Amino acid sequence: xxxxxxxMAVGFLIFHLCFSPVEGASAETAGxxxxxxxxxxxxxxxxxxxxxxxxxxxxxxxxxxxxxxxxDSYLYNNLDRxxxxxxxxxxDLIALSAMEYLRIKGRAELELALGHVKGGKxxxxxxxxxxxxxxxxHLESLREKRLLMSKGDSTAxxxxxxxxxxxxxxxxxxxxxxxxxxxxxSQVALPVFFGQADACIITDVAFKTMVEMNPQLGRDLKVMAxxxxxxxxxxxxxKSLAEDIKExxxxxxxxxxxxxxxxxxxxxxxxEDLVPISEADLESLRTLVGEYNQLGSGxx
Numbered sequence: 001x002x003x004x005x006x007x008m009a010v011g012f013l014i015f016h017l018c019f020s021p022v023e024g025a026s027a028e029t030a031g032x033x034x035x036x037x038x039x040x041x042x043x044x045x046x047x048x049x050x051x052x053x054x055x056x057x058x059x060x061x062x063x064x065x066x067x068x069x070x071x072d073s074y075l076y077n078n079l080d081r082x083x084x085x086x087x088x089x090x091x092d093l094i095a096l097s098a099m100e101y102l103r104i105k106g107r108a109e110l111e112l113a114l115g116h117v118k119g120g121k122x123x124x125x126x127x128x129x130x131x132x133x134x135x136x137x138h139l140e141s142l143r144e145k146r147l148l149m150s151k152g153d154s155t156a157x158x159x160x161x162x163x164x165x166x167x168x169x170x171x172x173x174x175x176x177x178x179x180x181x182x183x184x185x186s187q188v189a190l191p192v193f194f195g196q197a198d199a200c201i202i203t204d205v206a207f208k209t210m211v212e213m214n215p216q217l218g219r220d221l222k223v224m225a226x227x228x229x230x231x232x233x234x235x236x237x238x239k240s241l242a243e244d245i246k247e248x249x250x251x252x253x254x255x256x257x258x259x260x261x262x263x264x265x266x267x268x269x270x271x272e273d274l275v276p277i278s279e280a281d282l283e284s285l286r287t288l289v290g291e292y293n294q295l296g297s298g299x300x
Contacts, residue, residue: 034069035067035069035092035245037091037094040075041076053075054268058268059073062265066252067245079100083108086238087109093241095233097233097234098230098234101282111239112277112279113237114234114275115233116271119208122277124204125203125204126230127207127223127226130199130224131221131222132220139169142176143169146178147176147199148181148201155230155232158288159288193220228288229284231282
């Protein structure tokens with residue numbers, strides 16, 4: 001929680017200094033930029049706050065220069081607030097988790113724009129990992145054990161909770177003796193490797209990167225369960241935004257990796273590329289959410 005408050009403090013201080021505020025503006029107000037990007041603070045779990053702020057400054061500048069319109073940005077931590085901004089035409093492009101998108105789609109007129117690419121793909125698998133030497137063979141063997149996961153990853157939590165619900169094991173916070181969230185991927189997997197924790201949940205992309213750096217992890221750690229490919233982060237347009245602005249904004253996103261400043265944005269956000277995304281890309285996540293809701297509604 002202290003780290004989250006730090007992100008809040010740094011983010012709002014610098015953004016109100018660097019960008020003209022959109023509070024109180026309307027779509028028809030001359031003072032509003034032609035394109036306003038709203039970025040979720042919840043998406044910064046594994047990104048340094050200062051890096052995220054720097055990346056958004058560069059990205060907003062590149063958008064303004066490339067589309068030929070004025071552009072503005074702000075961070076938000078209140079989904080209701082940004083929904084209201086979209087409805088009133090005060091926010092035009094919103095960056096959020098795919099789960100948040102599914103949750104608010106019926107409350108705001110949105111149109112998917114771009115998705116993140118990591119590990120050469122725009123989706124990830126979540127892996128439940130243990131150490132070979134412990135001999136854990138099935139989920140029930142992890143009862144009363146210590147689990148580690150990445151901070152603020154609601155998709156990972158939902159996937160793991162669904163695994164437990166399928167076998168009627170109840171809530172993850174009572175099934176495990178402790179569920180601890182860590183801010184860095186290495187802090188999630190390495191304690192399992194060194195025997196300081198019993199299990200962790202991590203993305204296949206992150207795990208592959210760690211194994212490439214230390215092949216011993218791949219030999220000593222084993223995957224107990226794996227999710228389907230899931231899209232985790234998206235950007236979406238306000239549906240009524242002018243089509244020419246949408247097209248130019250998509251072009252800028254798709255071309256980021258071709259310029260030094262664009263590559264800097266991608267590096268700061270810890271992604272490889274931005275690519276167009278469609279509703280079909282969210283189908284596996286939508287199915288998982290549906291199963292989670294169905295199983296959760298039947299638990300005692």
